Amino acid sequence: MIRTIIYSVLAVVVVAIAALLWYTRTPSEDDIKSNLPVRLDSLSQLSTNPKLAQKELKTAQKALDKLRPTTAYVVIDTHASKIYLRTRDSVLLKADCSTGTGGELIDSVTHRKWIFDTPRGVFKVNSKITQPWWRKPDWAFIEDGEKIPKSEKERLDPAMMGDYAIGFGNGYFIHGTIYERLLGVNVTHGCVRVGADDLDKLFKKIQMGTPIYIF
Amino acid sequence: MKRFRIILLVLSLACVGLCLSCGKGNADGKTSARKPATVSLPDDYAMTQVELRLAQTGAPYLDINFAEKELWLKLKGAVVWSCPISLVDVNSDALQAFVKKFQGGERRYVRPVVEKHLFSSREKTPDSVLKIVGEVVKVDPGLLQREIPARFQLVWEDGLILEIRTDIKGNQKTSFRNTLINLSQTLQKPFGEVTLIISMTPEEAMTLYRISNPGFPTMIHPPL
Numbered sequence: 001m002i003r004t005i006i007y008s009v010l011a012v013v014v015v016a017i018a019a020l021l022w023y024t025r026t027p028s029e030d031d032i033k034s035n036l037p038v039r040l041d042s043l044s045q046l047s048t049n050p051k052l053a054q055k056e057l058k059t060a061q062k063a064l065d066k067l068r069p070t071t072a073y074v075v076i077d078t079h080a081s082k083i084y085l086r087t088r089d090s091v092l093l094k095a096d097c098s099t100g101t102g103g104e105l106i107d108s109v110t111h112r113k114w115i116f117d118t119p120r121g122v123f124k125v126n127s128k129i130t131q132p133w134w135r136k137p138d139w140a141f142i143e144d145g146e147k148i149p150k151s152e153k154e155r156l157d158p159a160m161m162g163d164y165a166i167g168f169g170n171g172y173f174i175h176g177t178i179y180e181r182l183l184g185v186n187v188t189h190g191c192v193r194v195g196a197d198d199l200d201k202l203f204k205k206i207q208m209g210t211p212i213y214i215f
Numbered sequence: 216m217k218r219f220r221i222i223l224l225v226l227s228l229a230c231v232g233l234c235l236s237c238g239k240g241n242a243d244g245k246t247s248a249r250k251p252a253t254v255s256l257p258d259d260y261a262m263t264q265v266e267l268r269l270a271q272t273g274a275p276y277l278d279i280n281f282a283e284k285e286l287w288l289k290l291k292g293a294v295v296w297s298c299p300i301s302l303v304d305v306n307s308d309a310l311q312a313f314v315k316k317f318q319g320g321e322r323r324y325v326r327p328v329v330e331k332h333l334f335s336s337r338e339k340t341p342d343s344v345l346k347i348v349g350e351v352v353k354v355d356p357g358l359l360q361r362e363i364p365a366r367f368q369l370v371w372e373d374g375l376i377l378e379i380r381t382d383i384k385g386n387q388k389t390s391f392r393n394t395l396i397n398l399s400q401t402l403q404k405p406f407g408e409v410t411l412i413i414s415m416t417p418e419e420a421m422t423l424y425r426i427s428n429p430g431f432p433t434m435i436h437p438p439l
Contacts, residue, residue: 017402020395020398020399020402021399021402021403023392023395023399024392024395024396024398024399026329026330026370026372026374027329027330027429028329028372029326029327029329029372031329032327032329032429032430046256046257046260046261050256053256053257053260054256056260057256057259057260057263060260060263060264060267061263063267064263064266064267064270064292065292067267067270067271067291067292067293068291068292068293069293073293075295075296077295077296077422079361079421079422079425079426080361080418080421080422081361082418086294088293088294101352101354101358101359102358103353103354103355103358121273121290122273122290122291122293143353182348182352184340185340185345185348185359186358186359186361187348187352187354187359211293213290213291213293213295215275215288215290215295215296215426
């Protein structure tokens with residue numbers, strides 16, 4: 001009788017552990033392979049000839065170096081809402097910023113749709129503007145429930161973008177803001193807002209063509 | 216006297232040449248600049264090739280660089296985020312075990328993250344504040360919230376775990392699955408599961424936590 005009880009308890013424990021391990025099992029790489037950007041197990045083998053091997057290594061290193069920036073570059077961390085000017089080894093400037101909300105807006109009349117995200121990837125500074133004026137796009141009026149004006153004059157706002165704007169393509173800018181208290185929160189329509197003092201330092205330190213990395 | 220001057224001149228030129236060559240070796244951003252002489256040629260080649268492939272994708276990747284004692288997030292080969300590898304238990308042999316397991320028999324240098332577990336966290340901005348902000352900017356406050364992790368894990372295949380801890384007091388995620396994961400990891404420890412525990416600032420942890428989803432490529436530079 002006691003033996004039966006012990007065996008039953010042991011069986012329950014074994015089944016429970018097996019169920020626990022099954023339920024918490026780690027997925028295999030095969031399960032998530034579709035998310036991988038490249039096949040990573042297809043590396044070519046190095047030549048057995050030492051001279052040739054050295055040459056192959058140098059070629060690979062040169063190709064990698066070619067991708068890397070050669071000057072200081074801007075980094076925008078949309079996850080922590082931070083902007084940096086940095087080199088590989090040191091951070092030259094670090095500041096709070098605000099990036100896109102990720103929200104969307106649909107115009108109920110025309111059914112046009114906007115997604116307010118900051119683009120990710122590698123860009124370059126393609127314009128540097130002092131005292132920029134904001135030309136309000138259609139979505140700014142639709143969002144406020146206002147009629148879209150016919151006159152260009154009614155679209156212009158001289159205060160919204162602060163003292164400087166740094167363009168990086170497709171209508172996206174790093175610029176100042178009148179809402180400095182919201183820095184650190186992702187509240188923008190896709191542009192990157194920076195506080196006045198930090199923007200001043202950043203603007204003076206970058207040149208046309210400076211790389212901008214956004215992740 | 217003339218011969219002495221010539222010798223002095225030759226020595227000076229040699230010194231200048233030596234200094235210039237040292238300066239070149241420390242140039243910023245060059246792959247060869249930080250390559251230690253102890254890394255074997257095939258290993259160096261494999262790591263360079265792996266990184267080149269990852270850099271060419273244009274997507275971010277994590278470089279666990281034990282040689283430099285730093286974690287790097289990189290995009291197209293450029294460091295976009297860095298954080299020192301600060302081991303919680305410096306005396307443990309988990310670091311060696313982690314590297315050995317990561318590389319496996321085939322001396323692998325890259326693996327994708329297969330899972331991540333968040334055990335405790337704190338909200339970056341109070342919900343009450345975000346509610347007001349959300350009304351002003353006309354956005355769902357839920358989209359504006361960021362969680363700062365207090366403790367989370369990145370998991371790779373073959374029982375390889377990197378646990379990240381910060382010094383904030385987070386709210387425990389008391390989900391049933393997290394409790395079972397803790398129990399399961401305790402049970403599997405004697406059977407080869409390796410957990411390397413490191414600490415970082417809450418801000419650093421937030422970036423790493425948010426970016427490293429399943430499938431996120433991770434490469435490793437073993438310690439020297």
